[in-house]
Amino acid sequence: MNEAITSPSSSPLPSTPANRHELALNQSQSFNLSEIIFKVYNQAVCHSFDALEHIVVCIGFYAILCLIVYILIFRKWATLWNRNATNVRFPNTCKRVLFITAHPDDESMFFGPTIVSLTKRPDCHVYILCLSNGNHGKLGHQRQRELWDACKILQIPAENITLVNATLLPDDPTVTWKPQIIAKQILKQVHSLDIDTIITFDRDGVSHHANHCAIFYSSISIYVANLLHEGCRLFTLDSVNVCRKYSFLFDLLLSMTLSNTWCIVGLTDFCRIQKAMRAHHSQMVWFRRLYIIFSRYMIINTLREIQLSDAELEMQIDSLQKSN
Ligand SMILES: [Zn+2]
Known part of the structure; x- marks a missing residue:
């Protein structure tokens, strides 16, 4: 008798009550x-x-708070449009101030609020030392003219501007500027103009441009070597992260909390700094048009006074990084 052989797995379960329950x-x-x-x-x-909702509410609350504080520091909304509206926390004893920049346009793009604030002080003289003519795109002559135009808008007298055109200091992030060459230019200006305050970039140079950073290291090296006048002070412009950099006046609370030296300008001066930057026609590509709208450097500058111990520490860090 033939029996069909089927595998147990393929055989359908008999429809018993127990199997139905298992299924x-x-x-x-x-x-x-x-x-x-x-x-x-x-x-x-x-x-x-x-x-996400909480984050959006917190950001909104922080932004409103910044706006309220911005209005309050100028006392009322109408004052913001006043030509003299600035909120400055910078020593009154600084009378002859030298801004050291690397390229024509740095003064407007980064230092605008400090320059505008100090030029308003009747007893303060502002000088610019620009260490290259910005000849990276073979536009040196045009950029030179643009620097003078921008400084006129920022109310810096033409005779207070010095532009260095040296082959050893080219506008080129791939070329390392020698500290001795920079130091020579700085010392020449400091001593001939009887400068009591130097303002320049910090270690990160705001945009990490090698030429900006080179000025910082050269400045602290002459400070440590005690080559400046007795009592000559050195301030650096704080570099901030990219979120803060493009948060316009909404960086106000952080700036005022984290720093004790700042220059904040009203809306009229903000427009003036934008106008100065627009005087650099050759540099006004699309991303710089966005920059002058959103950058906090158009409305807020925070600075740090360099002490001898800070300068020595920075130099040690720099030499360690170079040796690694
Ligand atoms: Zn630059």
Whole structure:
């Protein structure tokens, strides 16, 4: 007698009450699992939206607070448009101030609020030492004219501007500017103009441009070597991260909290600094047009006075980085 041989797995379960119960149990377990996954997914989405909502509310609250503080430091909204509206926390004893920049346009792009604030002081003389003529795109002559035009808008007298055109200091981020060459130019200006305050870039040079950073290291080296006048002070412009850099006046609270030396300008001066930057026609590519709208350097500058111990530490860090 032939019997059909079938594998146990392929044979359908006999429809007994016990098997029916097992099948129902399996179906119920798989349903529960998918339900749990769905619930977890839903909760994750809900929590993400909640977190996002909280972040948006916090940012909105912070932005409104910045706006209120900005209006309050100028006392009222109408004052913001006043030509003399500035909020400055910078020593009154600084009377002959030298800004050291690397390229024509640095003065407007980065130092505008400090320059505008100090030129308003009747007993303060502002000088510019620009260490290259910005000849990177073979536009040296044009950029030279643009520097004078921009400084006129910033109310710096033409005779207070010095532009260095030296082959050893080219406008080129790939060329290392020798500290001795920079130091020679700085010392020449400091001593001939009887400068009591130097303002320049910090270690990161705002944009990490090698020429900006080179000025900082050269400045601190002459400071440490005690080659400046007795009492000559050195200030550097704070570099901030990219979020703060493009947060316009909404960097106000952080700036005022983290620094104790600052220059904040009103809206009229903000427009004037933008105009000075626009005088650098050759540099007004699309991203710089965005920069002059959103950059906090158009409305806020925070500075740090360099002490001898800071300068020595910076030089040690620099020599360690070079040796590694
Ligand atoms: Zn520059």
